[in-house]
Amino acid sequence: MVLHIKKVAVAGPNGNTGPTVVKTLVASGFDVTAVTRSLAKTRDILGPEIDIIEVDYLSQHSLVSALRGIDAVVVCGVGMLPEQTNLIDAAIAAGVRRFLPASLDTDISNPVLRSFPFAQNKTIVQEYLKSRESVISHTSIRTGPLLDYVLSLGAIINMREHSMTRFDDGEKKFSTATIQTASKAVAAVLRMGKEAENRDFRVHDIVTSQNELLKWGKEVVPDAEWTVTPANTEDMAKKVVEASKVDPESRMVDIMFKALAIFGKEFNSVFEEANNEVLGIGMIGESEVKEMLRSFAGAVQSSAGERDAAIINKLSSSGNEE
Numbered sequence: 001m002v003l004h005i006k007k008v009a010v011a012g013p014n015g016n017t018g019p020t021v022v023k024t025l026v027a028s029g030f031d032v033t034a035v036t037r038s039l040a041k042t043r044d045i046l047g048p049e050i051d052i053i054e055v056d057y058l059s060q061h062s063l064v065s066a067l068r069g070i071d072a073v074v075v076c077g078v079g080m081l082p083e084q085t086n087l088i089d090a091a092i093a094a095g096v097r098r099f100l101p102a103s104l105d106t107d108i109s110n111p112v113l114r115s116f117p118f119a120q121n122k123t124i125v126q127e128y129l130k131s132r133e134s135v136i137s138h139t140s141i142r143t144g145p146l147l148d149y150v151l152s153l154g155a156i157i158n159m160r161e162h163s164m165t166r167f168d169d170g171e172k173k174f175s176t177a178t179i180q181t182a183s184k185a186v187a188a189v190l191r192m193g194k195e196a197e198n199r200d201f202r203v204h205d206i207v208t209s210q211n212e213l214l215k216w217g218k219e220v221v222p223d224a225e226w227t228v229t230p231a232n233t234e235d236m237a238k239k240v241v242e243a244s245k246v247d248p249e250s251r252m253v254d255i256m257f258k259a260l261a262i263f264g265k266e267f268n269s270v271f272e273e274a275n276n277e278v279l280g281i282g283m284i285g286e287s288e289v290k291e292m293l294r295s296f297a298g299a300v301q302s303s304a305g306e307r308d309a310a311i312i313n314k315l316s317s318s319g320n321e322e
């Protein structure tokens with residue numbers, strides 16, 4: 001007998017991806033409980049309709065109580081060690097059947113990428129889950145950069161300032177997906193049975209390049225003066241080693257590693273064998289991406305976005321303008 005997943009707990013439900021994941025799961029017919037360290041903050045963001053449980057990630061009792069009766073846990077939070085491994089232990093104790101660790105990210109199957117700081121906690125969590133496959137199954141979703149998230153930061157292309165830090169010749173192709181598509185993939189894998197257990201899925205909306213996005217960006221905002229500054233990924237790979245020695249936790253180091261993971265010449269950033277079809281997710285084209293670019297052209301930049309845009313501008317090697 002196939003036991004369908006119905007009750008889903010979403011941990012970290014109030015950040016960059018959580019609210020869309022929660023709404024998509026509810027719209028797909030799942031019973032969703034948001035698991036958070038702050039009920040008040042999460043209530044403000046998710047509204048009155050969603051069940052919310054406040055937990056202490058360092059208390060096993062608190063986590064197990066929150067997860068009783070839950071079929072699957074979806075994590076929408078970054079890092080989360082030891083919180084995420086505590087959550088896995090509690091999920092097992094509570095009888096949860098499927099665990100989706102924090103993913104919606106770069107494909108980290110490449111061993112070099114797994115050594116990058118942003119992937120290290122995720123690798124530890126993945127290994128932890130592999131060692132417990134006899135008692136709980138797991139599924140991860142790889143999306144490449146989340147297009148609307150990176151556009152909101154002005155990374156890859158900055159529609160607000162009409163600028164781009166272009167990595168190498170700008171031709172490197174990469175897979176990318178929106179937060180909505182990532183969330184639909186979460187719902188799709190939870191609807192699946194054994195075929196979704198203990199594996200990764202790759203989903204993308206489009207395969208594009210910085211030059212293509214620049215061309216579309218210029219068409220969307222034709223009267224703007226665009227500034228394109230070059231950045232060399234080989235130089236950046238050297239600089240990040242030095243920067244890591246000074247402050248390994250800095251946002252600059254994080255952004256450099258993430259940019260290298262997408263644009264570094266040695267990494268394949270295109271999902272050659274994406275799982276869109278089995279997940280029932282189509283792809284988008286030029287007109288949809290242009291619509292998205294247009295919506296970010298007039299968007300107000302968050303303070304985090306301003307900070308990151310300034311960091312991304314600094315990645316350019318010489319400041320030469322086009």
Ligand SMILES: NC(=O)c1ccc[n+]([C@@H]2O[C@H](COP(=O)([O-])OP(=O)(O)OC[C@H]3O[C@@H](n4cnc5c(N)ncnc54)[C@H](OP(=O)(O)O)[C@@H]3O)[C@@H](O)[C@H]2O)c1
Nearest residue numbers: 012015016017036037076077083102103104105144145146
């Ligand atoms: N590919 C991309 O471009 C991209 C972009 C963004 C995110 N992502 C991925 O999406 C996933 C979710 O990331 P996100 O940006 O949505 O997360 P986030 O906004 O950074 O965090 C979401 C929530 O997680 C909880 N959380 C954070 N740190 C925690 C900790 N140490 N212990 C317990 N809870 C913690 C917090 O909620 P409470 O305080 O309420 O508990 C936080 O509001 C990650 O795997 C991330 O890598 C990918």
